Amino acid sequence: MNVAICCFCTWTLLVLFLWSVWQALREGIYQLRRLHQIPCSDCEFFTNDYRLKCTVRPFSACTEEAIGCSDFEPKTSSCNACQQRCSKF
Ligand code: SF4
Numbered sequence: 001m002n003v004a005i006c007c008f009c010t011w012t013l014l015v016l017f018l019w020s021v022w023q024a025l026r027e028g029i030y031q032l033r034r035l036h037q038i039p040c041s042d043c044e045f046f047t048n049d050y051r052l053k054c055t056v057r058p059f060s061a062c063t064e065e066a067i068g069c070s071d072f073e074p075k076t077s078s079c080n081a082c083q084q085r086c087s088k089f
Contacts, residue, residue, distance in 0.1 A: 037067045044073035 040046045045056045054061030056071045 034064065034067075038062060038064065039069060039072050040066050042075050043069075044075050045071065046075070 040054065040062050043054070045054050046061065047053060047055060052058055054066075057066070057069065060066050060069070
């Protein structure tokens with residue numbers, strides 16, 4: 001009788017552990033897909049400077065708020081983030 005109870009508990013814990021791992025993986029994949037929807041790195045107004053990430057919406061740049069941003073402009077070769085930094089010399 002004790003063996004059956006131990007076996008049941010072991011299998012229950014194993015199933016719960018695997019279910020927990022599966023849920024964590026699903027949540028991680030969902031979050032990763034969501035973060036890849038942030039368009040700022042392809043936007044004209046993205047500065048690529050941590051001090052001011054966006055000149056139009058500085059507080060929502062690179063966050064989930066930027067998904068579906070109405071000010072998004074596709075990046076061109078003359079944008080700030082594409083420019084080489086000037087040398088001080
Ligand atoms: S304008 Fe919108 S999409 Fe473009 S960098 Fe700023 S927040 Fe991101």
